[in-house]
Amino acid sequence: MAETQSLQYTPRDFKSDQEVRWCPGCGDHAVLNAVQKALSELGIPKEKFAFISGIGCSSRFPYYMDTYGFHGIHGRAAAIATGVKTANPDLSVWEITGDGDALAIGGNHFIHAIRRNIDINLILFNNEIYGLTKGQYSPTSEKGIVTKTSPFGSVEEPFSVGELVIGAKGKFFARTVDANVALSTQIYIEAARHKGTSVIEVLQNCVIFNDGVHEVVTGKEVRDDRTIILKHGEPMIFGKNNDKGLVLDGLKLKVVKIGENGITKDDLIIHDAYEANPGIQYILANMKYPDFPVALGVIRSVPGNTYETDVENQIEKVRKDSKIKCMDDLLASGSTWKVE
């Protein structure tokens, strides 16, 4: 195969000739850079990538990628991507979606793609707002948010993406921040290598309609103390001075300070992303500021059978056992009679 000789890609190889039209300062630009960087490091031939999107600002993404791309309709990217991957498991299929696209109009396809564990990589741009329609609250907007369709404050409870993923039997969930290109690139690579539906929630900033929505957590000055970057096999430690951590307190997590009350680094729990039981991962995915740091990194990554492979295997098995090898065999099978 061509993989050995020509796979020295650079991010530039994945840039299409289209002018990127997101607003200046939009978090999407950084996501695009990180994805192009990740792709160049995967060692997968370029023609094997397919980017599928729904509707929304982020869904313009495929136009900016020099790969196979499909810009779908609102909410249906997961279904289209499922069709592509089921048809050709050899492709590396990426779904680009947003909080409205994936969790409101496309909620059904989102949970069922995850349930089937089809091997697609799903990047969910979560800016907690509808941008393309110019500023209405979304299924991830905080209760009380004032928007054009909630002028007196939203009275709806938001979804937590990680909670939904785990509830739908998800096997891979990661969270990153748009501006953190290094962390994002690493996560996209891990997601691509994970077999199964990999959901990556990107805390993404909409400069126009919800500017600074994640700033309280992701701001330069505060982010070290208000986020924790989880790494499999490493203790859950965070803070500007690397002096805070998480310990298990009964069935709950607790933030502790190393050095206080005799706590040492050894008391911190070790992150196990590969643990099938989602108990602690579920708590990690749901941690919220100010009580907890927001978890970033790969929170859950559990191997399992994938839909498209099971489909192929089943076909292979039936093919081997069946006497019907072609249409003529099928038509002649069962009850037939001859008219002479």
Add this chain to the structure above:
Amino acid sequence: MAKNSQVIKREEVVIRFSGDSGDGMQLTGTLFSDTAALSGNDLSTFPDYPAEIRAPQGTVGGVSGFQIHMGHSVINTPGDYTDVLVAMNPAAVKANARWVKPGGIIIFDKDNFTEKNIEKAGYKSDPVIEEKLDSFNVIDAPISTMVKEVLKDFGLDPKSVLRTKNMFALGMVYWLFDRKLKYTEQYFDKKFVKKPEIAQANKVALRAGYYYAETIEALNPVIIIEPAPIQKGTYRNVCGNAATAWGLLAAAERAGLRTFIGSYPITPATGILEEMAARKDLGVKSFQAEDEIAGICTAIGASFAGYLAVTSTSGPGMALKSEAIGLAVMTELPLVIINVQRAGPSTGLPTKTEQSDLMQALFGRNGECPVVVIAASTPSDCFNFAFEAAKIALEHMTPVLLLTDSYLANSSEPWRIPVVKDLPEIKPPFADINEKPFLPYKRNCETLARSWAIPGTPGLEHRIGGLEKTMKGNVSYIPENHEMMVNFRAEKVAKVADRIPDLKVYGEESGDLLVVGWGGSRGYLITAVNELQAEGHKVSLANFNYIFPLPKNVAEVFSRFKKIVVAELNLGQFADYLRIKHQEFTYRQINKVQGIPFTISEIKEKCVKILEEK
């Protein structure tokens, strides 16, 4: 077997088996039609069952029926009125008595006509009196008692014993029509190879029914229907849904592609998905989607990835798919969409037939959104039109909508099995790997179809989507570009008319009245027209399979007749469509929306009236 002396030959006969939905009437009907087919008769069958899986026992709502029309000559419909009615309980009499021909035979299980069952069926007194059945040949057989008697030494539980009642009744009908029992016996031997006592019990009940009918001389003379003069070849029975699935699979084989079906279960289309799911041996990828929208969207994804992609549904599902059909139109991907029509609107009558989704098929989308629309006419030609739908979709890079209906889906008829290599070739316009850069919306000058570049092919990376594009595949809001692309898409579909056959006339090429139909009512219309012709009327039939675009010779055909009447199972959708497309003609209408097909007599009656009009 001893046979009574007198026999009478008939050209055709209609038989209806009916009973509670648990009485096994569908199996009984199927076994009878297999025997008829194996005896060389032509035939057509129609199952008629309630939407409820187990409606309250003994009620009219729970009656399940199966009708067979068999003959010595070509049979086009399952028949409207029946010569023989088998009614396993009073409710079956209530539901079906009005469909028995005057003087016809009604066989019923006397033991089931208890006071309670009579009341459940909604009768106040004896159904024979209430329905004035004395003008019929009523055979009230004690079927339950008889099967208990003949199976008393089998050691079966009472429930299993009573389950063979249908075979007793079938045995009686076999005697009436001088049929061999061996095909049905072979079925039981094969079906219950691991439960020989069940096989034996059914065979004994079957034979007991046969001898019972002989003993009481249920009918004298016995009716003989000689084999039909049928073209040589290998035959099988096929229903519309299976034929549809097989037509698609044959097309995939001819195109050298694999098949993907993305569908959500819906009556009466589910059979297509089920048949496809069973065909893993042919490499089919069947996807039972989370909803109708995912059904079509996964199919669109599979089409993008290079498969023959299909989604099957019925009217309500079509409504949900309409946005995605627009996406397939815009991305110009091959896609076969099957609508097995049922009576609507909304949930309507899910198990009943209608042709009322025509306007939805033609126009039910936002924007200028042309889709090829074709319709199948008989259960077996669902195979041909499914094949044709796939061929058009793949060669013209367009969604094609195939309309069948509940009646076609469930009816079956003998079908001469084709040889796949004799079917037409299918050549999708795959992109030339050397043509770089690949322009996704560059068109073939003849068909205006774009080329198909499959993900995974090096160098042909491109983007398509629902937004308006330039030839290069880039998003464009330029007004003139949009208009140009709208026109291209319309013209591409219109050009399909270049390849479709001319509209055919059944009967004389000109005359007083042209009966116009489309899709699934052909069998009824052709039977009515044949009879009218035999009675001396100058009536012909034109039944449309290609709805959009229409065949090119429509006006020429129409102009040869003094009057035109459009007969369809809706309020006049095709008639209205013809009024748009061919305004120069006057269209009369015959319409019916009862969830059941036309009867021959009502079509004839209305045609005669139209012929008499000044």
